[in-house]
Amino acid sequence: MDSHASAVRLATAAMGTRFEIVLPGPDAERLRPIGEAALEEIEALHRRLTRFAASSLLSHINRVAAERPVRLDAATFALFEDALAVHRASGGAFDITVAPLMEAWGYGPSAVGAPLAPRPLPRTGMDAIELDPATRTIQFLRPGVSLDLGGIAKGHAVDRAAEILREHGVESALVHGGTSSVAAIGAPEGEPGWRVALGPEPDAPVVTLRDTTLSVSGRWAPDRRQDGQASEPDASRRTSHIVDPHRGEPLAADGPTKVAVIGPSARLGDAWATALLVLGRRPATLPEDWIAYFL
Amino acid sequence: MTDPNRRTFLVQSVGALVGMALLPDIAELGAAVPVRPGREPYRVGLVGVGRQGRAILDELAKIDAVEVAAVCDVVPSRVIAGIERAHGAEAFTDHRKMLERRPDIAAVIIATPTHLHRQVALDAIAAGRHVYCEAPLASTIEDCEAIVEAAAGASTVFHVGFTARSNPIYKRARTVVRSDSVRDLVSLYAQHHRKTTWRFPTPSGGNERATNWRLDPEVSIGLAGELGSHAFDVMHWFRGRAPRTIRGSGSIRLHHDGRRIPDTVRVEMVWDDGVALQYQATLANSYGGEYQVLYGTNAAVRLASTHGWLFKESDAATQGWEVYATRQKFHDSEGIVLVADATKLAAQGRLQDGAGLEHPPLYYALVDFVKSFAEGAPVACTAQDGMRATVLGILANRAVMTGETINAD
Numbered sequence A: 001m002d003s004h005a006s007a008v009r010l011a012t013a014a015m016g017t018r019f020e021i022v023l024p025g026p027d028a029e030r031l032r033p034i035g036e037a038a039l040e041e042i043e044a045l046h047r048r049l050t051r052f053a054a055s056s057l058l059s060h061i062n063r064v065a066a067e068r069p070v071r072l073d074a075a076t077f078a079l080f081e082d083a084l085a086v087h088r089a090s091g092g093a094f095d096i097t098v099a100p101l102m103e104a105w106g107y108g109p110s111a112v113g114a115p116l117a118p119r120p121l122p123r124t125g126m127d128a129i130e131l132d133p134a135t136r137t138i139q140f141l142r143p144g145v146s147l148d149l150g151g152i153a154k155g156h157a158v159d160r161a162a163e164i165l166r167e168h169g170v171e172s173a174l175v176h177g178g179t180s181s182v183a184a185i186g187a188p189e190g191e192p193g194w195r196v197a198l199g200p201e202p203d204a205p206v207v208t209l210r211d212t213t214l215s216v217s218g219r220w221a222p223d224r225r226q227d228g229q230a231s232e233p234d235a236s237r238r239t240s241h242i243v244d245p246h247r248g249e250p251l252a253a254d255g256p257t258k259v260a261v262i263g264p265s266a267r268l269g270d271a272w273a274t275a276l277l278v279l280g281r282r283p284a285t286l287p288e289d290w291i292a293y294f295l
Numbered sequence B: 001m002t003d004p005n006r007r008t009f010l011v012q013s014v015g016a017l018v019g020m021a022l023l024p025d026i027a028e029l030g031a032a033v034p035v036r037p038g039r040e041p042y043r044v045g046l047v048g049v050g051r052q053g054r055a056i057l058d059e060l061a062k063i064d065a066v067e068v069a070a071v072c073d074v075v076p077s078r079v080i081a082g083i084e085r086a087h088g089a090e091a092f093t094d095h096r097k098m099l100e101r102r103p104d105i106a107a108v109i110i111a112t113p114t115h116l117h118r119q120v121a122l123d124a125i126a127a128g129r130h131v132y133c134e135a136p137l138a139s140t141i142e143d144c145e146a147i148v149e150a151a152a153g154a155s156t157v158f159h160v161g162f163t164a165r166s167n168p169i170y171k172r173a174r175t176v177v178r179s180d181s182v183r184d185l186v187s188l189y190a191q192h193h194r195k196t197t198w199r200f201p202t203p204s205g206g207n208e209r210a211t212n213w214r215l216d217p218e219v220s221i222g223l224a225g226e227l228g229s230h231a232f233d234v235m236h237w238f239r240g241r242a243p244r245t246i247r248g249s250g251s252i253r254l255h256h257d258g259r260r261i262p263d264t265v266r267v268e269m270v271w272d273d274g275v276a277l278q279y280q281a282t283l284a285n286s287y288g289g290e291y292q293v294l295y296g297t298n299a300a301v302r303l304a305s306t307h308g309w310l311f312k313e314s315d316a317a318t319q320g321w322e323v324y325a326t327r328q329k330f331h332d333s334e335g336i337v338l339v340a341d342a343t344k345l346a347a348q349g350r351l352q353d354g355a356g357l358e359h360p361p362l363y364y365a366l367v368d369f370v371k372s373f374a375e376g377a378p379v380a381c382t383a384q385d386g387m388r389a390t391v392l393g394i395l396a397n398r399a400v401m402t403g404e405t406i407n408a409d
Helices: A028-049 A057-064 A074-089 A099-104 A153-167 A266-279 B006-029 B051-060 B076-085 B095-101 B114-126 B141-152 B168-177 B222-226 B228-239 B342-347 B351-355 B361-375 B383-402
Strands: A008-014 A017-023 A129-132 A137-140 A173-177 A181-185 A194-197 A206-209 A212-218 A258-263 A291-294 B042-047 B066-072 B090-092 B107-110 B130-134 B158-161 B185-193 B245-251 B264-270 B276-282 B290-296 B299-304 B307-312 B327-330 B333-337
Touching (some): A017 A153, A028 A057, A074 A129, A074 A266, A153 A173, A153 A212, A181 A194, A212 A266, A266 A291, B042 B051, B042 B095, B051 B066, B051 B107, B051 B361, B066 B076, B066 B095, B090 B095, B114 B130, B114 B141, B130 B361, B168 B228, B222 B276, B228 B264, B228 B276, B228 B290, B228 B383, B264 B383, B307 B327
Parallel strands (some): B042 B107, B066 B090
Antiparallel strands (some): A008 A017, A129 A137, A173 A181, A194 A206, B185 B290, B245 B264, B290 B299, B327 B333
């Protein structure tokens, strides 16, 4: 396509994956700085929200929020509010407090290797998180809580990047994080929307996105090394990287392999995609304007 | 002591050895945040809510002793971005009005474009406020001198944001560099590599020239001044004196968009003892990012913001604390990880936890600033300190732009 031929393409490595921004149009000199500003936001969010770096905001929260409230900026507070909203609406199927469980099962900065069989299981649950809108703070109501935003941070970064593009007048763009969190702004010239395949397989379904977002959550995913980067999947593990918060164990082998949701927000979409994968069905509480595919 | 655990014993022994080796710095390694139990927090105002200003707000949010009471920027959309980060702060578009209407603000943090520091700094000092001024200090030697003179005549604190001076890793590295671990310095290297246009989209209500002041040769001190001055401060601080001569070159390698500020520069600074710093910065390639290396006859020290490593020569004597230190491989070299607060961590059996900082370097600089005006602690980077590194950056930029060899004396 001609519009693609003259597109500005920018990419960065963040959150253990590759983020990419495509900005079609002939005015590269105007578009590139806008795209760079969006990418810088993604990189800044990686530094703030990773649990693999001691200097991140999330690590700070995990260290001190059991002792005292931690002040947050409006965007991060809204991220936690959304995480809590999906947690409640999904009956706890989405839970950002499962980090200790993930560590116990071999997914985390300090626990890598074959799945373990932990007993007793660490206590989790988002009832341990208190968000105070009056002071815009987060606090843990018991010690031992550790947050992992792996199920929502990519979508948050994609949403924030798309916001920046729109603020600067971009009318056509595609933003994605590892192809599993996607925001589509407008459409490429002459096209009804952005055509995105729901997987690498040749026969994978293709959806057309326009001014909406897509989030995909899969049962199997690349393993994580200690530095948080993705490595080749180990087929012999046969263990999902997603922990069912209710059972405290990785997802069983049955159920959908992949869930894709389309709706107005990538961060909400990321959280719902994970929740739907855990639930194995569409709950009545998923808002009607969201489309869900079970693959 | 009843615990016979051998590992605990060994770790505590290591702690004692580290303590012996690095005793002069132990007291200053901690970055305890000043607190005011039962009292109102210190109120501060931020002037300039661009990217750096927003990063400052993010770190100030972690310091409970401080409340951001006002944010100020000439661009209204940036003021809104500031309010979104500083809950309850009052919005201003004129720093003089902020100073006039908020006498409760004890300290002002300046994060405007570099060439605009002078007026805000002079007004804040005149209003009797403590000042944290982003680095570099200013874009001309005349402006630096005016700020230094005003700061010298004031009873308030003036702190310049060359963050390495507050960075626990860099403070520890400075001790190591000045010890037999590194011994005699042979040469110095620093780089700042990024792949970016260094051009920013104009915010709503702003204008292009003001937004992209870094690319405006009328006011910008280029890569050597804006980025290099931080590395020059590290080298100046570690060495304890300024270089004698400065040479530079630069060109546009990637961004042929009409700019006159080079996107790639090289600078050489030579000290009186013949030790030279090779510095390079580019906006055309990101390999390696930003780091500094000090090469000595016994070892090299590599510093990269939140991390530091010691690379020993094979013939250098082993010091006790190295035996149990964490090591990381770099291709065919092995680096000993420099750990801040090593004694405390070792005593707690957490030496492995200390490989990186718990906060971005900016946090430690802001904590130091608060400790200076709240507790009377020494200022980590004074106006004079800031001026020295800034002038090196200004002269380096002059060398890049003219091709002349500059005498830094």
